[in-house]
Amino acid sequence: MQATSRERRSDATRRAILTAARERFAEDGYDRATIRAIAADAGIDPSMVMRYFGSKERLFALAADFDLRLPDLTATPRDRIGHRIAGHVIDRWDGDETLMALLRAAVTHPAAAERMRQIFATQLEPAIATLAPPDT
Template identity: 65%
Template sequence: MAFTARSDQTRAAILDAARRRFGTDGYERATIRAIAADAGIDPSMVMRYYGSKDGLFAAASDIDLRLPDLSAVPPERAGETIVRHFIERWEGDLADEVLIVLFRSAITNEAAAGRLREIFGAQVAGALAAGVDDPSELPARAGLVSTQLLGVALCRYILRLPPVVAMDVDTLVASLSPTLQRYLTGPLPA
C-alpha cells in the first residue's frame, strides 16, 4: 500500500511539473530532464511512468471539459448553457491551468494541436449529440461551437484582448449565446 501511495505521489509530482514546464516553455522546449528536475526525481522515473515526452504530454493534457448534460436543458437555452459553463470553467475551475497549457502548446506543436482537436471534437460532439436532430449534422455543429469556445478562450485568456477581458461574464455570455444557439439549432447552409 505504501508503494502505491508513493507511486501516486511521484506521478502527481511529475504531472504538476510537466504542466508548469509545458506552460512556460511550450512543448518543443520542455525537456524530460527539466521536468524531472522540477519534480525532484531522476529523469528515468518520468520515462518509467510515461514512456516518452509525447506520453507525458498526453497525460498532462488530459482534460475533461465537464460539459453540461443538454438533455436536461430547454433546447432554446442550450447555447447559453454551454457558453456560461465554458466561461465559468475557464474562470473558476482551472487552478492547474491545464487548458491554457494545452492551448499555448497547440499553437506551435502539432501533437498538442491534435490533442486539442481530440478533446474538443469528442467532448463537444458528445455533449451536443442528444440535441441534434440530424446526426449527419453533428460534426459540423460541434465544429462550429468549438470555433466560438476556442476563439473566446484565445482572445480572453491567452491574448488577453482588452475589450473581451473587460466584459463581465454575463455580458460575454449574452454576446456569444445567440451565435452558439444558431450553431446548435439553426439551419446549416447546404
C-alpha cells in the same frame, strides 16, 4: 505489505511528475518544456520521468487530460447553444493551467493540437449529438 508501500510511492511519484508537467507545460509551452526541467520540478531524476511515461509526448497527453465539464444544454434554446458553449469554454480556460498549456502547445505542436481535438470530440460531440433532431 512491502508491495503496497512501493505502489504508494510509485503513485506519489507519478502524481508529482504529472503536477510538475502541467505547471511546466503551462509556463513554457510544449516545445520549451524539457524532461529535465519537469524532473527537477518534481524533485526526481529525469530517467524516472521516462520510466513512468516513456516520452515527452505521452507525458503531455496524460498531463493534458482535461474535463470540459460541459453544462446541461437540454434547456438551452437552440439559437443560444453555440453562445453558451463558447462562453463556458472561455470561462474554463480562464485561470486553468492545464487547459492553457494545451491551448498554447496546440498552436505549435501537432500532437498537442490532436490532443485538443480529441478532448473536444470526445466531450463536446456527444453533448451536441443529444440535441440533434431525430433522423426523419
